[in-house]
Amino acid sequence: MLIQTTKIYATVDSAIKSGYKVVSAQGSSRSSKTYNILIYLLVYILQHPKTSLSVVRKTLPSLKGSVFRDFKEIMQDKFRMWDNRCMNKSDMVYTFPNGSFCEFFSTDDEQKIRGRKRNILYCNEGNEISFLEWQQLVMRTTDFSVIDYNPSFSDEHWLCELNKDSRTFHFISTYKDNPFLEQTIIDEIESLQYKNKVLWAVYGLGLQAMAEGLVFPDFEIVDEFPTYAKHVGAGLDFGYSADPTAVVRCGIVDNCMYLDELCYQTHMLTSEIIDVLKPLGLFVYADSADPRLIQEISNAGIVIYPADKYKGSVMGGLFKMMEYKLCVTKHSVNLIKELKNYVYEQNKDGKFINAPIDAYNHLVDAARYWTIGKIMGKVLIPKQYDKEDLGLY
Known part of the structure; x- marks a missing residue:
């Protein structure tokens, strides 16, 4: 063999x-x-x-x-x-x-x-x-x-x-x-050299370094997602090949935002995403970039809202999340890894700028869509899309 x-x-x-x-x-x-x-x-x-x-x-x-x-x-x-x-x-x-x-x-x-x-x-x-x-x-x-x-x-x-x-x-x-x-994965790794020197050293060159400029430097790991949490819903970030589809359960208890990883998987078809979401029985707040996926999930009987990706929504959603203490369930291993590596970008002089890198953020983005949609109340009005909207002719 x-x-x-x-x-x-x-x-x-x-x-x-x-x-x-x-x-x-x-x-x-x-x-x-x-x-x-x-x-x-x-x-x-x-x-x-x-x-x-x-x-x-x-x-x-x-x-x-x-x-x-x-x-x-x-x-x-x-x-x-x-x-x-x-x-x-x-x-x-x-x-x-x-x-x-x-x-x-x-x-x-x-x-x-x-x-x-x-x-x-x-x-x-x-x-x-x-x-x-x-x-x-x-x-x-x-x-x-x-x-x-x-x-x-x-x-x-x-x-x-x-x-x-x-x-x-x-x-x-x-x-x-x-x-x-795959070349898409190579491109994603090599993009780190232009975003954050420390992450490029660790995840690109395999060299020892500590992540600096963390977006969420402090968070607590907890045993379970509390049953008494308020505003409970699911955040959804679509992916496919190099990037995973990410689903996270979110809720609020006093000044704490609880996050619970539910799905982190590549090459998911729409039917498989529906299979994850349907048993949850939760309102879903998702990336609005793909109206076709939104519509197909809605057609399956799931209440799903596309979060409003208004100008400045990335930092707006993150700033809102920062108003809470983040509590992450201990089995949310991919989310914990993201939070330990999700950093601000650096300019050519090595100084951090007020914009996060576009990496280690799939579950974070899912939580941000829930924050924008549920907590901030900024969702796009659901509608039935016609063939032209969906790219079908």
Whole structure:
């Protein structure tokens, strides 16, 4: 069986064969590090019977929505050996015919961190976990550990010390190491060099830096969206290929704005968007740029309002959001990432200007449309569009 990989696979393979106990994979956005590390580790445990592999991330929702999804895709499409009977969904353990197994858990699960030993540890997005959590996991790992991350942190982060350890093989990868990227994604990443130097360093060049000039520097992560919130509705930002379709539940409690990520997915058809929105039973406030989509969603029985994108609406909506304390549910992993990277643009002198970058803002935009439509009361009057409006002749 021939499986295409990038040079990250060979880099990890060489490090392990050289006897390193830890492989620290630092990388830019879309460098293929997670996908190729998984391919390597799955090949390894298939070649070594009765080997245990633990795949770990900070929270279970983020794990299920990222690295576990990649694992399943690799098993189905690359290895062509996925068997539902081998997957224990309740324990999140996949057992292979040779006696090896791969378990998935989050560091939120204290018992799993301090539980049984494993042969191999893989920490995905390792910059999210604490040093104590990493230490507890590594102490119970007998063969080797792999950790990957985007380097958006300061010099005080524990990963900086880990990378200096002689037992650690540290390497940096970028999107240029991934020959399978679509041009639209490459263009989006490279646009960062003209918008924000720090984000370009981290997500374009894979270099360590801290995001500066955050639009929302302070927000709180909460367990749940409160059932007693007022003005509850859904914000919707349309996407398709490079950009995801984003849906967020929004509501107000006193001076707090609660946000709850509901959908963040590319290549969604209108019918699939409707399938997400309909069970919510909420009024929807959406991007008004595509009247055809608005009409199709409305025809499905969903109350949807196109938010008014008046001149200055971007900063107007953001300023209104800033009047509240933002409270984000802990499983809103993509929204949390956006808020940590959504910054103001910089001019040629490196000074921040009063305009945010057009990146890391899909769920933020969805929340802004709800803010403009529901809180500020600025919506376009719904109407039945004729064929000419929709581009049909």
